Amino acid sequence: MSIAHPAAVRKGPRRSVRRTAHSLVLDSKCARETRALGRWLGCRLEGNETLALTGPLGSGKTCLVQGLASGLGVREPVNSPSFVLMKRYQGRTILTHWDWYRLNDQADLDSCGFGDPQVESGIVVIEWAERFLDAIERPFLWIQMEITGRRSRRLLWRTVGRSARLYKLLAQMNAWWKTIRQLGPAAPSDCPALERQP
Numbered sequence: 001m002s003i004a005h006p007a008a009v010r011k012g013p014r015r016s017v018r019r020t021a022h023s024l025v026l027d028s029k030c031a032r033e034t035r036a037l038g039r040w041l042g043c044r045l046e047g048n049e050t051l052a053l054t055g056p057l058g059s060g061k062t063c064l065v066q067g068l069a070s071g072l073g074v075r076e077p078v079n080s081p082s083f084v085l086m087k088r089y090q091g092r093t094i095l096t097h098w099d100w101y102r103l104n105d106q107a108d109l110d111s112c113g114f115g116d117p118q119v120e121s122g123i124v125v126i127e128w129a130e131r132f133l134d135a136i137e138r139p140f141l142w143i144q145m146e147i148t149g150r151r152s153r154r155l156l157w158r159t160v161g162r163s164a165r166l167y168k169l170l171a172q173m174n175a176w177w178k179t180i181r182q183l184g185p186a187a188p189s190d191c192p193a194l195e196r197q198p
C-alpha cells in the first residue's frame with residue numbers, strides 16, 4: 001500500500017502536521033479484505049457522499065459495496081443491480097446503489113433517473129461509473145479496481161473535486177490499513193481487528 005500523492009498541510013508554525021491524501025493505492029488479498037475496506041468507510045461516511053466504482057467484471061465492486069452497506073447498518077443482502085439499474089437500502093442513512101453496466105448512451109442516463117433528487121438520496125454508489133464519469137457531481141470518491149490475481153485486487157482511491165473531508169478520510173484509511181498490515185503475517189485475512197469497526 002502506498003499513498004500516491006500525499007500532501008502535508010501545515011497549519012501555522014509549530015502546529016501539528018495534518019496529513020491529507022488526494023489518492024491512495026491499497027492492495028486487497030481477498031474478498032474479506034475488500035469488504036473490510038468498504039465497511040471501514042461505511043462506518044465513517046456522513047450520509048451525502050458519492051462513490052464512483054470502476055473496474056472490470058469481477059473486480060470486486062459489489063464486494064466493496066457489501067462492506068460499505070454493512071458499515072452503514074444495512075441488514076438485507078446487497079447484489080449488483082445490473083438489471084434493475086438501481087436499488088436503495090436503509091441503514092443509518094439511505095444507500096442508493098447504481099449499476100450502469102447496461103447504460104449505453106446519454107439517453108439511457110437521462111431516462112434512468114440519476115441525479116433526480118426524488119430518486120437519489122443519502123450515500124450514492126455507482127458501479128460501472130466509467131460509463132458516465134463526467135455526469136457525476138463533484139466532489140466524489142473514485143475507486144478504480146483492478147484484478148491483480150485470483151484473489152488479489154488493487155484499489156486506487158482518489159478524490160475528484162476538492163473536499164478536505166474526503167482527503168482526510170483517505171489519509172485515515174491509509175493509516176488504518178497500515179496498522180492492519182503491521183499486525184503480523186496472518187493479518188489481515190485472519191485478523192479480528194478487521195471486524196472491529198470503527
Ligand SMILES: Nc1ncnc2c1ncn2[C@@H]1O[C@H](COP(=O)(O)OP(=O)(O)OP(=O)(O)O)[C@@H](O)[C@H]1O
Nearest residue numbers: 029030031034057058059060061062063080151153
Ligand atoms: N480481493 C478480492 N476483492 C474482492 N473480490 C474478490 C477478491 N478476491 C476474490 N474476489 C471474488 O471476486 C468476485 C468479485 O465479484 P463482484 O460481484 O464484487 O465484482 P464486480 O466488480 O461487482 O463485478 P460486476 O461488474 O459483474 O458487477 C467475488 O466472487 C469475490 O469473492
Ligand SMILES: [Mg+2]
Nearest residue numbers: 061062080127
Ligand atoms: Mg457488481
